[in-house]
Amino acid sequence: MSPTELAAIKPYIDRITAETRTEQLIWTKINPTTFTWKKTTQGNLEAQLSIQKTSIQTVALQGNPPRPVTQTIDNYIFQAIEFPAASIRVNINTQLDPEARPLLKELFDAISVGADREAINFLKRIFPD
């Protein structure tokens, strides 16, 4: 992704992050590391956003004699899918576009906080004071 493309997408990611924080966007946790948000129009699925956090190992030779040393980096994959064609319209992978990492980390953290808050609210509902 070129810097121009990233600059064009950034306002949308920022808006998604802001609306997530204000609970206008409610994300669904489909597995421990992936969240989705679906936009439906008149009951039909129109679009889906997903964000996934992964850990990537990198191997580098260090020392004398050289020995392989692994480092783990958090990586984020953001996708926007258009339905019904299920075609991927936006795909940002911070392994390929490391400059997008802070942006997607912020979004993922906001979603995680929201998910945690929802879990606590659920517990509050079933165990009222």
Add this chain to the structure above:
Amino acid sequence: MTPDQPEPLQQIEQALRTPYWHHADFWINAAIGAAGAIIGAVGLYYAIKAFRAARAAQRAAMDAKTAADQAGRFMTMQTVAIELMGISQRLNNLDQKIRFREARFLLDEVTGKIHRFTAPFLNNPELAPSITRIHETLISTKNALSGVIPSPGEEEVEGQTYNAIQGETATLNLYVNDLLGLLEVKSHQQLAI
């Protein structure tokens, strides 16, 4: 001998004056002794010969055992190298659309095979570090896959499983190939012996 001696004494004196080698008893005993010495010497000769033959046989047996062990190790290395090549190809061709269930089967299969094939070399000081790295990466791949266990009733997003494990499988493939290279070198060393 004096004529006034009694006859038995005369006979004793006579016997004492006669040289001992004039007695048949001496020669009989000497013959028996000589025969015993010859038999003993022959026995000792054959005992030494038998001991040397046994020692040579023992050495030959040990050489044969060493050769058999080396051949066995060589064959094991060759077999393991072929199997590791197969694993490497499977990891290399990880499908981008792989689903969680398929990935779990793949990882279970690869983990089982790698543990089985590397077990004979765990105590090998040259191979052990490489094997340890493979085992550690298998664990981190398993952890990465655990990160995409589908929540009940939720659909998988295409590519999520691939995204979760592709980094680990690439590292795993790299370490498998490291081990493959080490096994090839050791196989060539075995051939050169």
